[in-house]
Amino acid sequence: MTMVNENGQKRSTEELIISSSCLAISLIVLPFALFRLIEGDYRLALIDLMIFVGLSAIGAVTWCTGNVRTTRWLVSICSMLAVIAVVYSKGAVLVLWLFPVMLLSFFVTKLNHACWINGMGLMALLPVILRDNDPGEVSTFFGAVFMTNVVAYIFASRTYHQRDLLAKIATVDHLTGVKNRRALSQKLKESIEIKKRSQEPIAAILLDLDHFKKANDIHGHSIGDNLLVRICHVISGNIRLTDRLYRYGGEEFIVILRGSALADALMIAEKLRIAVLQDQPLESYGVTISLGVAELEEGETAEAWLKRVDNALYESKKSGRNKTTVANNSKMLTAS
Structure with a gap:
């Protein structure tokens, strides 16, 4: 029991x-x-x-x-x-x-x-x-x-x-070594409690690898695995010590940024997008990332927060990939 x-x-x-x-x-x-x-x-x-x-x-x-x-x-x-x-x-x-x-x-x-x-x-x-x-x-x-x-x-x-x-x-995700979705669930609960208690800004960046399936199908699963490991290495090297990276599922990853308002999160998201774009191993396979950004709002549930950031990612994908979209209340603003 x-x-x-x-x-x-x-x-x-x-x-x-x-x-x-x-x-x-x-x-x-x-x-x-x-x-x-x-x-x-x-x-x-x-x-x-x-x-x-x-x-x-x-x-x-x-x-x-x-x-x-x-x-x-x-x-x-x-x-x-x-x-x-x-x-x-x-x-x-x-x-x-x-x-x-x-x-x-x-x-x-x-x-x-x-x-x-x-x-x-x-x-x-x-x-x-x-x-x-x-x-x-x-x-x-x-x-x-x-x-x-x-x-x-x-x-x-x-x-x-x-x-x-x-x-x-x-x-921990056994392939990439970053935290998995189970750990993310706990982090989301903690973030909700922090927001209730202190009104501290907390944002999320959801990102998805563009053209990953194509690279995985053409070059094989071992290359696909290496690309996932590489993307985690690049992201981890371009976020702050207080930020946390999680594998959300498949080729999707999410970064939780404590102490970051929407504008700060957008800057970090753009930094990640450019870092991936300029990374030679990822560039050689034509892999980029699309990103969605959303700040946790007062009284918002974890599910609603994730839905908004997922919708922002969808807008980035729909508008041509290799872009960052911000979920600002009910509006979607593509920044790149």
Whole structure:
């Protein structure tokens, strides 16, 4: 079953891990707090209740806001501080809680952060461990801690690597190396939210390769693939670091330009058209590009925005190719 938040968006893996970890720890700690209240151990009961309330709050914030950037730190640090508190309160007999907390750190924070948190936690516990155990027990404990952290580091690093690889496969076009349509969908959602929040201008340039099918049919699919790769290379070299290039489908590509009004987007589109026109490898196969440009309007949906920029591209194609057309409200203005 797919988990979604209140905005209808899928919850991230980090969001689910942090929320479920907070819930699990809270449910485990609560019975201990109640038992210690009954037994009259009010100091430790208070610590347990603080752990319960703190982690429950972190889990709720993560679940409601999806803000894992902050809560991943909080859950790891708070859990480690909780272990330190109970060990100093009751002695080294409770140091066993350190092991699951160390494992948790590797799965809710970055690897280097987990190593730092675990190392600092171990240093804080060192006086109690040395005080309450003989040298043989101390050496065994440190051996177990070292093994736990090494195994957790290896497993977590492989897990993160596999996750990043899957994310890349899901969002990157395997031929050209640029972002694919799945990634574009997410970018469009982000652009809509940015426009609502800050009124920052955002524009899109949709471009299509002219005469690509002819070159592909005459010279073969390998040449066609090379042309697609080349066009991405030329475009990437002529857009800003803040601009994003996506393969829209077939020989169509789209550039999302954050912070660009319509006039700025038109200048960039013309720069792209001329760069392709003057590129020798593309010129040798007679390939040019037609472009459509549209700025995201206030209250406009992603679908309506794409439809306007697609209509502008169609006008460029219809008026002779190797042209740029701007969608200005309901008007189409061919600039070249």
